[in-house]
Amino acid sequence: NAGVTQTPKFQVLKTGQSMTLQCAQDMNHEYMSWYRQDPGMGLRLIHYSVGAGITDQGEVPNGYNVSRSTTEDFPLRLLSAAPSQTSVYFCASSSEWSGNTIYFGEGSWLTVV
Amino acid sequence: AQKVTQAQTEISVVEKEDVTLDCVYETRDTTYYLFWYKQPPSGELVFLIRRNSFDEQNEISGRYSWNFQKSTSSFNFTITASQVVDSAVYFCALRGGNSGGSNYKLTFGKGTLLTVNP
Numbered sequence: 001n002a003g004v005t006q007t008p009k010f011q012v013l014k015t016g017q018s019m020t021l022q023c024a025q026d027m028n029h030e031y032m033s034w035y036r037q038d039p040g041m042g043l044r045l046i047h048y049s050v051g052a053g054i055t056d057q058g059e060v061p062n063g064y065n066v067s068r069s070t071t072e073d074f075p076l077r078l079l080s081a082a083p084s085q086t087s088v089y090f091c092a093s094s095s096e097w098s099g100n101t102i103y104f105g106e107g108s109w110l111t112v113v
Numbered sequence: 114a115q116k117v118t119q120a121q122t123e124i125s126v127v128e129k130e131d132v133t134l135d136c137v138y139e140t141r142d143t144t145y146y147l148f149w150y151k152q153p154p155s156g157e158l159v160f161l162i163r164r165n166s167f168d169e170q171n172e173i174s175g176r177y178s179w180n181f182q183k184s185t186s187s188f189n190f191t192i193t194a195s196q197v198v199d200s201a202v203y204f205c206a207l208r209g210g211n212s213g214g215s216n217y218k219l220t221f222g223k224g225t226l227l228t229v230n231p
Contacts, residue, residue: 033218033219035219035221040223041223042117042204042221042222042223042224043204043206043219043221044221045218045219048218058218088156090158092219101148101160101163102148102160102208102219103160104150104157104158104160106156106157107156107157107158109156
């Protein structure tokens, strides 16, 4: 009963380092997305994908890259971390056949020092 | 553009009180979906309900009830006889349903922190 799985749960990075947040879902959902949550801001969309090989930018895409080589996986890459990217990151997935309900992973807490 | 407003930043109640969390939305889509999520102190996002724009029936699930009114663009959430375990941040969210490739993105309100005191 995995659903949406994110790793790592916690990470501390130094400014300028790169890293990848992993996201995998086992529900065969075609739609996947990444959000970031900042205090008082709610959740904001970073990037999303409507299927393997297709990605697009959301509201706050700068500083992040994504790819979707398989239906199951949707990694989020920070190429050169900045303190402004300190946030909680959520991966999500959904499908038309699942009633379009959007399911979230447990979140990844990232601190950039 | 879509927008979700949760005007109540924080609410504090005493256990067993009823509490209503307000949500007002804006969209130009003729078909859309509204959601409520709960985020407890542990941080995960828990799906509570999805409501389609063409279904204005109110819904009750145990102590939870939702009042959807298209005329006022509101989708309010009421917890009856609140309990300490209801303490969390609650988010209202909107997803558009018209064609265009961006239908599967959620627009979130900023959340309401509910504290239920014993």
